[in-house]
Amino acid sequence: MKKILSLIVVVTTALVLVACSNKPRLIIYLPNEYIDMSVIKKFEKENNVRVRIINFDSNEVALGQVKSNSYDVVIPSDYAIEELAAQGLLEELNTSEYLGEGFENAPGLEAFLNQLNDEGFNFSKYAIPYFWGNVGVLYNHNITGLTERVKTEGFGVIGDQNLETIIYESSRDAYMVALNVNDVLLKDATKTDIDNATQWLINAKGPKTSILSDQILTTMLRGTKYDAVITYSGDAAYIMSENENYSFYAPANTNVWADGFVIPKNATNKELAKEFIKYMTSYEAAFDNSSYVGYSSPRKDVYDEMIAEDGEYGDERLRVAYAAKVTPFQFFRYDSNLKKMLDDGWEIVVTA
Structure with a gap:
């Protein structure tokens, strides 16, 4: 009887699997x-x-x-x-x-x-x-004076070696930030501008700086390990809904996507x-x-x-963060020459 029941189970399972495999x-x-x-x-x-x-x-x-x-x-x-x-x-x-x-x-x-x-x-x-959405700074608003600094300096606070910071692991976003600090739009960037941005990113790296991407979501849901990070508005909205210690600011001429x-x-x-x-x-x-x-x-x-x-x-x-309002704004266009300059520069930044 057990063998018969086992056979029925096997046949039934096989039929279910066949039925599933036949689905579009x-x-x-x-x-x-x-x-x-x-x-x-x-x-x-x-x-x-x-x-x-x-x-x-x-x-x-x-x-x-x-x-x-x-x-x-x-x-x-x-x-x-x-x-x-x-x-x-x-x-x-x-x-x-x-x-x-x-x-x-x-x-x-x-x-x-x-x-x-x-x-x-x-x-x-x-x-x-x-x-x-857009790209901005997610920051710990409990730190005295940091809210005012973020709204005045924008992405510039990421270069402060006294803060625990995150540079987003993306050549596109990292260079948008570094160029933004120097009032240069991605579409207008020259080789000299890219070189200056590369140096800014190298200078921004320090013992308290991390280069992360999706890991931001897991590392910032609890506590206040980081003081200021570059992040997407949607990730910021989610993090802030779970962690009341943070606020978000998108500087003028940031990237909208x-x-x-x-x-x-x-x-x-x-x-x-x-x-x-x-x-x-x-x-x-x-x-x-x-x-x-x-x-x-x-x-x-x-x-x-x-x-x-x-x-x-x-x-x-x-x-x-969710409303993602910022004026004026910029966006990243498909440009193979610019992309190569950013990728080449980013390799220098990461290995510096």
């Missing part, structure tokens, strides 16, 4: 810790499909992988989307077919997309917005990819995802609800 499969390639898996599970259940999540650590890694592998949906940053589009690797999208009902861009995102378009790249031709859903030309399930993007931009999925991750929603109604007085980020300290 969607492969999504996105940054680490950047989606609410309960939202994914709901999409799988509603559509009787399987979703496979593959993560990348940086846009630079993603660029290489997208060129050599097949994914149905990829979520890179604006400048990486521009590079992939320039290389003819992305499908052009009819935006209206991919947006959830009632979708309207959040105001800050709309301003970013308009300025990006005016300067030569139509983001919406290839991508649907996923999250957006947007990540987006794109569909590579070699994707194998483009119709399901469209359904997934439409689902993720619906009100319910966008709300749950933004609530979980902490980044600014591209949907105006979700964005407004999050920063309302009784919203999850309605507290003024949190709202500053």
Whole structure:
């Protein structure tokens, strides 16, 4: 009898596995810790499909992988989307077919997309917005005088050897900061400007300076180990919601960015990819995802609800990060020559 029962279990399990394997499969390639898996599970259940999540650590890694592998949906940053589009690797999208009902861009995102378009790249031709935000300083507001210093010096406080600081582990963001201190925009940077920024970053490094990226999320949720760090607004919003010791400030002319859903030309399930993007931009999925991750929603109604007085980020300290408002601002464009100068300089900084 036990053998019969065991056989029934084996056969049943095999049938379940076969049934699962016959489901349509969607492969999504996105940054680490950047989606609410309960939202994914709901999409799988509603559509009787399987979703496979593959993560990348940086846009630079993603660029290489997208060129050599097949994914149905990829979520890179604006400048990486521009590079992939320039290389003819992305499908052009009819935006209206991919947006959830009632979708309207959040105001800050709309301003970013308009300025990006005016300067030569139509983001919406290839991508649907996923999250957006800016780069700023997350600082311990309990330190006497630091709030005033951050608002006066901006990113300059990162160079203070007396403070425990973090330089974000990204050539793009690190050099945006170093150039910003000297009132230079990325798009205007000369070789001399890059060299000066390299020296500033080397000088900023010290025994109390760390170079980190995603680890910021785990190291700053409790306590006050660090005094001032370079971080993304969404990470800052999440950290501040868990740790009341920190506040966030985005200096003028900081970098504003947007990540987006794109569909590579070699994707194998483009119709399901469209359904997934439409689902993720619906009100319910966008709300749950933004609530979980902490980044600014591209949907105006979700964005407004999050920063309302009784919203999850309605507290003024949190709202500053989630609202991601800064004027004027800049953004990083796809520029192979500039990128090489930044990467070469960053290698010098890291090894100095």
